[in-house]
């Protein structure tokens with residue numbers, strides 16, 4: 001837990017009105033559903049997400065993949081699941097904050113917690129639910145000397161808009177699902193696509209790899225050695241053949257780097273939470289070893305834990321029931337039915 005932060009924070013600026021019953025840290029699938037359930041239990045709820053976008057590893061890693069193992073939903077794409085979860089999470093009008101990576105915790109004398117983001121924002125809350133997944137997920141940076149993460153206007157790590165690649169000479173670097181899928185997807189709108197990968201084998205569905213090889217130029221085993229630019233626009237990329245050492249330059253209008261993801265839990269690792277192999281240990285009520293702090297989803301571990309949506313969608317409500325019991329000692333853990341929820345009834349005009 002962080003100490004000696006007091007001097008950096010002016011307590012007078014903390015709006016006491018803005019003390020929340022529950023603050024959920026992590027806006028992935030589990031954090032979003034937990035936010036909804038917290039609202040169902042009538043708790044004043046805030047959700048804080050480090051990225052600019054909600055949805056966690058679904059948004060980052062597999063927005064276009066089809067998910068078929070959530071009860072009652074035969075098939076749904078990752079991005080549609082996130083869209084529905086966000087809509088559901090907003091039902092009871094929680095506060096949702098994006099772009100803040102929470103790193104420090106200060107227990108306060110009144111029993112509340114103060115949370116501090118890496119960029120200095122402060123939040124006060126009575127309980128905390130950690131739905132951190134694997135931590136903050138970031139695409140792996142292009143490892144070329146002198147290249148900054150977002151140093152060029154036409155260097156991309158994700159496809160935010162197809163238009164950015166229309167009629168362009170696009171170089172895609174990577175050998176996994178994302179690189180192969182984007183090559184197949186952008187092929188119809190780009191002028192030309194070249195895929196460069198350091199190995200001859202690709203880690204993706206065989207059909208997709210086959211389609212890619214038929215449709216676009218594939219260079220293996222090559223790696224990006226250097227880049228040239230004009231006014232912060234990449235113009236040319238220098239490739240090196242890893243077997244022969246042969247160098248080759250290709251002109252680019254856009255470079256898409258899909259080298260996988262890295263993730264980090266950051267300062268939360270120092271809060272004094274009991275961990276096991278990078279995950280937070282919880283009991284069968286989703287309580288951590290720190291009273292008032294609960295956890296759910298991929299970040300937790302307990303015997304027979306499953307890293308599945310359905311597991312997190314159960315753990316979230318369990319964590320909220322425990323937080324509710326912590327706040328209001330007379331409250332029994334209970335399964336609250338949405339079918340018999342008066343406020344939900346009003347809000348959805350049923």
Ligand SMILES: Cc1cc2nc3c(=O)[nH]c(=O)nc-3n(C[C@H](O)[C@H](O)[C@H](O)COP(=O)(O)OP(=O)(O)OC[C@H]3O[C@@H](n4cnc5c(N)ncnc54)[C@H](O)[C@@H]3O)c2cc1C
Nearest residue numbers: 026028029030050056057102132133135136297298308309
């Ligand atoms: C390729 C792949 C395919 C999968 N397919 C399936 C499937 O078909 N069916 C299934 O049931 N499961 C599947 N899963 C598992 C499923 O995706 C996860 O169980 C689920 O997404 C976990 O959600 P989460 O909210 O716990 O974590 P995450 O999605 O990882 O979300 C955690 C969020 O917390 C944020 N965060 C972390 N630290 C902080 C901090 N300090 N401050 C603020 N925010 C923070 C992160 O930015 C992130 O947005 C798959 C997983 C992968 C990787």
